[in-house]
Amino acid sequence: MSAEAVHSTSALTEQLSRLPGVRTATELFAGYPPHPVDRPLQPLFRRGGLPRGEATQLTGAHAFALALAACAAATREQQWCAVLGLGEPAVAGIADFGIELDRFVSLRTPPQDWLRVTSILVEAFDILIVRPGFALSPGERNRLLAKVRERRMSLIVLGELPGSGEQLAVRSTRWSGTRRGVGRLEQCTVQVHSPRTGTHSLLLPAASGGAAPVPASNGSASSASGGLAPAAASGGVAPVPVASGRLAPVPATSDEVERMIRSVD
Amino acid sequence: MSTETAHRTVVLAVPDWPAVAAGIARGFGPGVPVGILRAGRILSCNATARTSGVETGLNKRAAQLRCPQLEVIPWDPDVDHRVFAAGISVLEELVARFTLLSPGVVGIPASSLQRAYADEESAVEALLTGLTDATGWEFFPGIADTAFAALLASRTATRVPPGATAEFLAPLPASSLTVADARTYGELVPLLGRLGLTTLGRFAELAPADVHARFGTVGERAHRLARGLEDRIPVDHVRAREHRVAAALEPPSGRGDVLSFHARRLAGELLGSVRAAGLVCTQVSITLTSTTGELSRRTWRILDMDESAVADRLRWQAEGWLASAGPQQVPGTGEPPAGSRAGVDAEDPGANGSGFDPTEIGAEDGISAIQLEAAELLSPLGTQQSLFDQHPGRIAHTLERIQGLFGPDTVLVPGLQGGREPAETNLWTPWQQQPQPDRDPEAPWPGALPAPRPTLVEHTPVDLLDERGATVVARPSGLDNTPAVLRVPGGGSFAIVEHSASWPVEAGWWDPSIAQYRVRLQVVTAEGLAYLLSKESGRWHITGRYA
Structure with missing residues (x-):
């Protein structure tokens, strides 16, 4: 039994060491410090901010407004934010949410190319708000999430994205x-x-x-x-x-670690 | 000093003006102690209060402890301006030209006194006599080579002899810079203090180039002030000649590779001539001439300008111009889109996600001439980016890559301009192009939408129906019937549960070409979605979406 336990531990360690972008045990345990959000939105997020290195799924009628409000504080701290697939946002409305317009970019690329554009933008931007043009296959999804984790950026998806952290x-x-x-x-x-x-x-x-x-x-x-x-x-x-539910920021639980591992396989 | 025009200035200042003005506005005699309170601190107090021990910077309680009969008045800048403007009008009869530097402080260029008075002393004496007789206020004069130094000199009623301004300024504390402009230099002053530059003289000893390298333009201006110069930075270079290159394409071509080839050669020429002049080009204007004689002109801002960057921009511009509007489809020519363009029109950006294909531009209506012009030239130091920008190069590189793949107009940066509708206030400019606002955002825009504003802009014609299925009629007085259904052609119907009052917006009625009359309405559907509707020339449109 003990040999089995040792075996599973080493297998787990091996799996963990294959996680892209995770280099230390602390990073695995606590993740990256989140992007700041405005005070009224802090309780929505488990760690009080927009999580980095994972996708955030926003659904419902008012998702775009929620996404704008969530990235406002980060743009004021000179983080870059891009919006993809939303048509023509209203600049006055965006500015009302407190977004620093100098750090904001809107992309009007064809919807069927959203994954390609997203994977380019993930490389450079700190926050990306995306409305997917089509649903992803599990393989594409995992590659995208791995890239997000590696770049430690925040991907906000307006729509369903299984495997996203905050939903x-x-x-x-x-x-x-x-x-x-x-x-x-x-x-x-x-x-x-x-x-x-x-x-x-x-x-x-x-x-x-x-x-x-x-x-x-x-x-x-x-x-x-x-x-x-x-x-x-x-x-x-x-x-x-x-x-x-839970309000206090708690470190990543075992099921989340498990989910991260699953997303790699 | 000899090379630059001296702006010798006479400053006449009333000390503690806010306190004096408040006392005058309230009809107090000069014996009443007055303190002006701003943000809980004494901003200014008059001479009577000062003799009782009141100082600026005290809080209200401490001030009243020292002087119980102190009149504490909240600061009102309007009063400052109003009282001063009323009193100063007498100056109009005494000098030809003067400036109100701030309430309580007036600056007079010494050159305007030269002809009327024998020397500066007699001029100041005459001015002071005239002003004091008319107003009864106590003015302190100061004369120096710059307005900034004269302002400081007026605190001690000093006349600084011509050319001695730098010596006069040297022993003054560096915090005096806030007198010139508290907002601009407010951050600089503590920084200088931490560097051990406590006096203006120590700051002035630094080399101007070092100051510019370390503190940028603000530092350079402050340094000029400290040296006894005007803070306007002289223009670095004079554009003695235009940097412009042009070439004709023979035969005309719309092919991207041909255009790129020519653009690269021309850009090399242009950048070579700019470099030879010792300058850096940061913006280039590209003008394309089509075979039909039409022009497409765009200005591109490129951070690291080289031949291939210019060639890319030119290719994008040609591509977008030929594919979308096209030289043939300019309104007014009355020429219908040619049948040969069908293949090009179908080239929706969606159809070719995979970059540029030269065959997609019609070869017969190509470009016959290209011209490149350096639109912005800077000295090499002026192009340096801020050290504190986070990876700007990576962002620029990424966005340029997407522009290269999908066209320049797919990457847009926001801006605001004037307007009433959300679509009018939007100013989306392609990345690295100069925004060109059509309407002034500072002008008043009566009828502009108040917050909360929509987050998405669209212009979709819709049907707004009442319960019986009839279109809702809008009149200036309101709606004739209650809206119940919002039907989007091709997008389904939504039940309306709430609607706002409708309000008319009328603009530009004085000019038929820009006249607009529309009725606005906000509706909320059963799903909880809110829309901004607008009725113009008999048709309802969705103009904004609160998504």
Whole structure:
């Protein structure tokens, strides 16, 4: 039995040493420090920031806005961000999310070439927001994820990508301010669910155009009153976890290590 | 000093102007102590307060402890400007030319006093008498060779003799630079302090080239100030001649390899002549002339310019021009697209993902002449990149590779310009080309969309129907019926659960060619998606998507 254990350990070590881009045990254990995100979004991510070296999957109605909000803080720290396959983004809207426009590039390449363009961009960019033009085969997916891990960049995929680390889904969006043909759109309360950190509510976009936490007193009352929500508090208050799962940043668990190994094979 | 024009300046300054202005605005007598509070600190206090021990930089409580009867007034720059502008008008009768440097400080070029007064002392005396009689404020004069030095001289009511400005400035602390421009030099001053350059004189001793190499343009300007010069950097070089090369293609060709060949030769000539002049070219304008006499002109910014980079740009430009708009399809010529172009039109960027194929450009409507022109020339030091940029070369290289594969217009960098619609404010410029905004973003744009703004721009014609399936009619007063269904042709129908008020946007009514009248509406569908709709000339469009 002990011989078997030794054998499996050495096999595991061998497998781990074949992981591209992972050089030390600490890197395997803790990963790379994440890209910073704005305060209202921090609780969404397990380690409080946009994970590097892995893909982040964003699904749901408001995924692009969530992706923009997630990369805003990093662009302000001089990280480069590219957007691929989204048509023509509105510059004023992007700027409202707090994105540094000098560090932002939009690509309008044909959708059927998205994988090729992505694999070129992964080499140089720190953050990449991609809407896939077609679904990937498992082999292509693994090669892409391995490249992402090796370059230690953040790949944000708007759509399904099995094997991605963080998987955020926008569950519900609730616009307020229109009041049945009287007002105008003022802010949107979204519920974002992550298998890792649970469900959170935040304002995306808030009245200022960026992301903001839901004001603490404003719970579910605003939905009943139909858009008489007060203006969003300008930061400081952490978003309200509705059905919080794990909140504290925990190191990679064994199932994640296992998943990394599987993705190599 | 002899080579440059001296801008000898007389500065007349009222000390503690914010406190004086606030006292005047509130009708206090000169005996009332006044302190101006900004961000919790005393920004300025008048002479009466100062005799009681109040200093700038104290917090409110400490100031009131020293002087209990102190009038603490929050800082209001409007009051500063208003009171000063009212009092200073008397100066218009005394001198021909003067500048309001800031509220409480006025600068007068000494040259404008030369003809009316015998010497500087009598001029200043006459000015001070006139001003003090009219306003009752106490002005401190300062005269020096630059406005910056004169400003510092006015603090001690000093006349610096001509040519002695550098000596006057030398013992002053380096933090005096913030007097010239607190925002520009605010970061530089502590840096100088940490380097042990505590006085302007020590800073001025450094070699100008070293200062430029270490601190860039800001440092160079500060250094000029410290040496008693104007902070405008003299233009490095004068473009004595245009750097321009041109060649005719005989026979005309649209083939990429032929164009590349010629471009490479021309670029070699151009860069050779630029190098011979001791300069570096960072932008090149490429002008292509088609056989039909039309022009395509683009300016490209290339970081490391060499022959092949220019040849690539020229090939992309020719490719994009011939394939998309084409010299034949310019509106106004009335010429329909020729049948021979069908193959080219089908060459949607999607169809050839695999780079450039010379056979895809029609050979018969090629390019008959090319011209290269150096659009921006710099001294070699001016092109240095910031040390703190993270891998800019890698980004540029990657993006150029994609431009080479899919065409220059596939890689776009954002910019903002003026406009009312999201599509109008967008300014997407191909990577490494000069953005050319059509509309001024600083101008007021009444009717511009307030935040939150859409994140995606499109222009899709849609049907907006009410419950009975009739198109929703928009009038300036509002909608006639309640929108219930948003039908996108070819994209399905969406039930509308919420809609905003509709509001009309009218622009350019004074000029029929630019006049726009549209009605805006925001709708939210049952899926929770929000759209910005706009009705123009009877048709609803999706103009923005809150995705």
